[in-house]
Amino acid sequence: MSILILLLLGFLMHATRSFSAGGQAGASGASLALGYVLLTAFFAGGVFNAMRLPKLTGYIAAGILVGPQVLGLVTERMVSQLGVVNGMAIALIALTAGAEMDMKAMRPLLRSIAAISLIAITGTAIVLSLLVFAMRPLLPFFAGMPPWTAVAISVVLGVVLTAQSPAVVVALRDELEADGPVSRTVLGVVVAGDLLVILLFAGASTVGRSMLGGAAAPVGSLAWELLGSLAVGSALGLVLSLYLSRVKEGAELFLLMMAFVCAEVGARVHLDPLLLALAAGMVVRNFSNQGDTLLKKIEASSLPVYLLFFATAGASIHLDVLGTVGIPAALIVATRGLSLLSGTRFAARAAGASPEVTRWAGYGLLPQAGLALALALLFVKTFPEFGEHARALTLGVVALNELLAPVVYRWSLIRAGEAGARAKPEGDVAPIPVRGNG
Amino acid sequence: MIGHALLLSLALLMDSAGGPQPDLASELVLVEDTSAGTVASLTSALGTALAQPLPPVTPEPSIAPVIDGTTGPKVVIAVEKRPAAVIWTILGLLTIAVLAYVAGDTRVLRLEQSLGISQVITAGFPFVLLGMIARSGPVGILNDEMLAELSPLLRLSLGWIGFAVGFRFDAQLLGGLPRGTARVVAFATSLPFATVLATTAVLLLLTTGLTEASLRDPVFLRDALILGTVGTMTAVTATRLAGAAGETVHRLLRIEELAGIAGLALVAAYFRPTGEGVSWQLPGTSWLFLTVGLGVTVGAVVYAIILRAKTDAEFTALLLGSVSFVAGIAGYLHLSSVVVAFIAGALFSNIPGAPKVRLGQALERLERPIYLLSLVVIGALWDVGDWRGWVLMPFFAASRLGGKWLGVRFGLPGSGLFLPADARNALVFAPIGPLGIAIVVNAQLLYPGGSISRIVSAVIGGAVLTEIVVQLRARAIRDRVAVDGVDPAEGRP
Numbered sequence: 001m002s003i004l005i006l007l008l009l010g011f012l013m014h015a016t017r018s019f020s021a022g023g024q025a026g027a028s029g030a031s032l033a034l035g036y037v038l039l040t041a042f043f044a045g046g047v048f049n050a051m052r053l054p055k056l057t058g059y060i061a062a063g064i065l066v067g068p069q070v071l072g073l074v075t076e077r078m079v080s081q082l083g084v085v086n087g088m089a090i091a092l093i094a095l096t097a098g099a100e101m102d103m104k105a106m107r108p109l110l111r112s113i114a115a116i117s118l119i120a121i122t123g124t125a126i127v128l129s130l131l132v133f134a135m136r137p138l139l140p141f142f143a144g145m146p147p148w149t150a151v152a153i154s155v156v157l158g159v160v161l162t163a164q165s166p167a168v169v170v171a172l173r174d175e176l177e178a179d180g181p182v183s184r185t186v187l188g189v190v191v192a193g194d195l196l197v198i199l200l201f202a203g204a205s206t207v208g209r210s211m212l213g214g215a216a217a218p219v220g221s222l223a224w225e226l227l228g229s230l231a232v233g234s235a236l237g238l239v240l241s242l243y244l245s246r247v248k249e250g251a252e253l254f255l256l257m258m259a260f261v262c263a264e265v266g267a268r269v270h271l272d273p274l275l276l277a278l279a280a281g282m283v284v285r286n287f288s289n290q291g292d293t294l295l296k297k298i299e300a301s302s303l304p305v306y307l308l309f310f311a312t313a314g315a316s317i318h319l320d321v322l323g324t325v326g327i328p329a330a331l332i333v334a335t336r337g338l339s340l341l342s343g344t345r346f347a348a349r350a351a352g353a354s355p356e357v358t359r360w361a362g363y364g365l366l367p368q369a370g371l372a373l374a375l376a377l378l379f380v381k382t383f384p385e386f387g388e389h390a391r392a393l394t395l396g397v398v399a400l401n402e403l404l405a406p407v408v409y410r411w412s413l414i415r416a417g418e419a420g421a422r423a424k425p426e427g428d429v430a431p432i433p434v435r436g437n438g
Numbered sequence: 439m440i441g442h443a444l445l446l447s448l449a450l451l452m453d454s455a456g457g458p459q460p461d462l463a464s465e466l467v468l469v470e471d472t473s474a475g476t477v478a479s480l481t482s483a484l485g486t487a488l489a490q491p492l493p494p495v496t497p498e499p500s501i502a503p504v505i506d507g508t509t510g511p512k513v514v515i516a517v518e519k520r521p522a523a524v525i526w527t528i529l530g531l532l533t534i535a536v537l538a539y540v541a542g543d544t545r546v547l548r549l550e551q552s553l554g555i556s557q558v559i560t561a562g563f564p565f566v567l568l569g570m571i572a573r574s575g576p577v578g579i580l581n582d583e584m585l586a587e588l589s590p591l592l593r594l595s596l597g598w599i600g601f602a603v604g605f606r607f608d609a610q611l612l613g614g615l616p617r618g619t620a621r622v623v624a625f626a627t628s629l630p631f632a633t634v635l636a637t638t639a640v641l642l643l644l645t646t647g648l649t650e651a652s653l654r655d656p657v658f659l660r661d662a663l664i665l666g667t668v669g670t671m672t673a674v675t676a677t678r679l680a681g682a683a684g685e686t687v688h689r690l691l692r693i694e695e696l697a698g699i700a701g702l703a704l705v706a707a708y709f710r711p712t713g714e715g716v717s718w719q720l721p722g723t724s725w726l727f728l729t730v731g732l733g734v735t736v737g738a739v740v741y742a743i744i745l746r747a748k749t750d751a752e753f754t755a756l757l758l759g760s761v762s763f764v765a766g767i768a769g770y771l772h773l774s775s776v777v778v779a780f781i782a783g784a785l786f787s788n789i790p791g792a793p794k795v796r797l798g799q800a801l802e803r804l805e806r807p808i809y810l811l812s813l814v815v816i817g818a819l820w821d822v823g824d825w826r827g828w829v830l831m832p833f834f835a836a837s838r839l840g841g842k843w844l845g846v847r848f849g850l851p852g853s854g855l856f857l858p859a860d861a862r863n864a865l866v867f868a869p870i871g872p873l874g875i876a877i878v879v880n881a882q883l884l885y886p887g888g889s890i891s892r893i894v895s896a897v898i899g900g901a902v903l904t905e906i907v908v909q910l911r912a913r914a915i916r917d918r919v920a921v922d923g924v925d926p927a928e929g930r931p
Contacts, residue, residue: 019770031589043746082590160776228524235528303751
């Protein structure tokens with residue numbers, strides 16, 4: 001039935017678009033795309049769930065299928081028109097991630113989180129940098145580049161390709177109703193890892209730019225983006241706490257307003273929307289008693305947010321680049337995966353983490369989405385001489401990780417026995433089967 | 439069943455569309471035997487008007503991005519201004535939080551009551567103000583580019599209002615109606631339509647220059663018809679003022695909503711925009727049939743989709759997607775999103791076995807947030823600089839109230855339907871409501887630029903004005919009852 005509805009929706013979308021001369025539909029196009037993407041992603045998620053795959057992979061696959069790269073039912077213009085809505089979706093996901101970061105509950109895991117973040121993520125950045133440097137003959141943009149400059153650019157690319165995805169981690173946690181040391185550790189690591197990757201990127205790109213003879217980005221602007229985002233996000237978190245505790249009425253509207261501010265005002269003043277919302281969510285969770293209220297308010301709108309975010313991410317994937325960078329991208333994906341898994345095992349063991357965390361947490365670091373793409377865009381701006389080619393490589397890697405990694409992480413959460421644990425009474429740690437898994 | 443004047447308009451429009459419809463139009467005109475002479479001359483004027491094409495869909499620069507949906511690169515704030523922008527943003531959010539807190543205080547509520555603005559606030563009009571402030575120069579968050587990106591929200595809210603109104607239009611409303619209901623509804627819709635049409639037509643002509651050509655101008659006729667249609671609308675919240683006859687008034691108002699939907703459908707079908715983006719050229723009647731056919735088709739699809747939802751979250755997601763999809767399809771065809779979504783909602787509501795309770799809850803849960811957010815966008819879009827809109831506003835509000843009074847005054851006697859004084863007053867002194875605002879905003883999306891901004895000013899301003907009048911009137915009645923023990927409204931309204 002889901003497939004029939006998908007076909008029917010596709011037919012309606014195609015028929016509607018044939019009415020407009022030259023496809024110039026303006027605002028109606030955005031509304032049409034919003035509805036079509038939400039519905040298509042929902043039913044595709046159902047089909048994937050029936051195949052024991054993550055629903056969010058279905059959302060991404062739906063986006064790829066109906067997007068500009070394959071069927072073209074949703075055009076690039078429509079995808080860009082959904083920018084604000086998508087930005088707000090990212091902010092809401094980051095708010096959720098922040099509100100899940102209960103420092104008191106995570107205290108026993110902090111040692112493992114710190115160790116994994118430092119060893120696995122920094123280690124993977126180094127490994128990937130070496131791999132990119134070694135693959136220079138396969139990457140045309142390195143042609144004729146002096147060796148030390150090539151080293152610097154390889155390091156920047158290595159850092160970009162290491163980035164994780166808090167969005168996928170949060171969404172899969174919700175989808176599977178998972179809870180436990182593995183999912184909590186993974187959440188902590190991907191949030192800390194994001195900060196680390198941004199810091200590493202800032203440092204590496206500054207060095208790389210100066211080696212190419214250009215003006216390095218001023219330290220002040222980097223500090224503004226990182227520390228400013230955290231500080232302003234904390235202030236927003238305090239305002240949000242105040243609203244949730246004192247006003248209560250209309251909290252959903254205020255949350256949407258907050259997400260809008262993070263996404264739009266943040267982008268205009270060069271603050272990172274993800275960090276803004278993350279910091280706000282963490283402040284609400286750890287400096288007020290409104291964390292659960294915040295999660296409850298977001299929960300009501302979480303499904304449309306995930307549908308939209310992942311389907312739009314899918315529609316933005318450039319599959320065409322895989323034709324040119326397919327082999328290097330596949331090599332990077334494999335190496336990144338191996339490095340993150342072994343680095344996590346080593347770090348977790350060193351930090352004395354539980355066997356579950358040691359065995360399964362590494363799989364949660366594999367998904368990749370927004371941050372890597374954002375850093376790739378920044379890479380293009382910083383190194384316009386060859387940024388576009390390098391961006392294609394990043395897009396290829398993200399495309400593969402976006403499709404494959406959620407499947408692996410879902411499997412690992414089920415195997416770790418944490419799937420469905422959120423729905424169980426406290427103290428009951430026995431693994432339970434996940435809906436749709438038999 | 440629907441308003442006297444709307445029936446007339448249908449006949450006239452069908453006649454003037456030319457081609458194969460003149461016989462049918464003549465038959466309909468004959469129904470209105472008392473006004474045949476006037477009809478003949480008006481038919482001629484409308485026929486001439488509709489023979490001329492409307493201006494192409496080329497929006498004015500002030501709202502171009504919203505209508506066109508063109509998005510460009512984000513405007514980045516200069517480095518030296520960033521700290522100030524951040525501080526102002528945080529202060530803005532803090533102010534909203536404090537205002538929301540203060541608004542719940544009993545002393546503030548009492549003050550609002552005494553100023554006669556509590557209903558204006560409850561109806562969400564502060565959100566219009568918020569949009570205007572956010573758009574204004576010093577703040578400037580809702581600039582053209584941002585409004586373009588928020589445009590799906592506006593269309594979604596139009597679709598949502600249409601779908602909700604349709605969903606609540608149960609066919610059983612029409613069954614077992616008290617005798618004389620049809621007459622009351624016909625008068626209560628046609629007379630406000632006529633008074634608003636006449637008053638605003640005179641003003642529109644005066645403000646745009648009174649010439650013979652302006653009488654035959656399709657833009658003038660279109661604007662007058664839109665204003666007339668909005669004038670017939672009454673918020674369903676008026677039911678609470680109707681006392682014991684609340685149920686009857688509720689049914690009357692639901693049927694009245696049908697007149698507004700029909701009016702908008704007719705305007706959208708017969709006053710077609712032209713331009714590069716419009717590929718199909720069909721007679722108006724064909725567009726009308728297409729509107730109904732589309733509404734029924736997408737309604738059936740929405741039904742099949744919603745049946746798949748299992749949890750509340752799935753209901754919300756599928757409903758949001760369905761309404762946005764329906765509104766988008768209608769917009770793509772330059773048809774009214776409100777009307778097509780209404781038909782889909784009405785179909786859903788009247789199919790046996792549909793999960794109406796859960797759908798109703800999902801609709802209700804999101805209705806107000808979506809409406810209030812759309813009011814912010816509407817406020818940002820509102821061109822308050824055109825004085826002609828402000829001139830139109832009090833006349834629109836007054837002629838609407840006058841028409842409502844006439845409708846009840848002449849519709850009730852002889853209908854056999856008894857309505858107590860408070861119910862009659864509820865029908866006369868009633869706010870315009872979300873559907874009226876949705877109709878005019880939908881018209882703005884259908885016909886961007888030009889004179890439509892004046893209509894928006896008149897309707898939004900008129901809605902605020904009416905809310906204040908309604909509340910002052912209600913308070914006056916309460917005070918008189920408290921002092922004299924007698925309801926001054928007893929007898930004729």
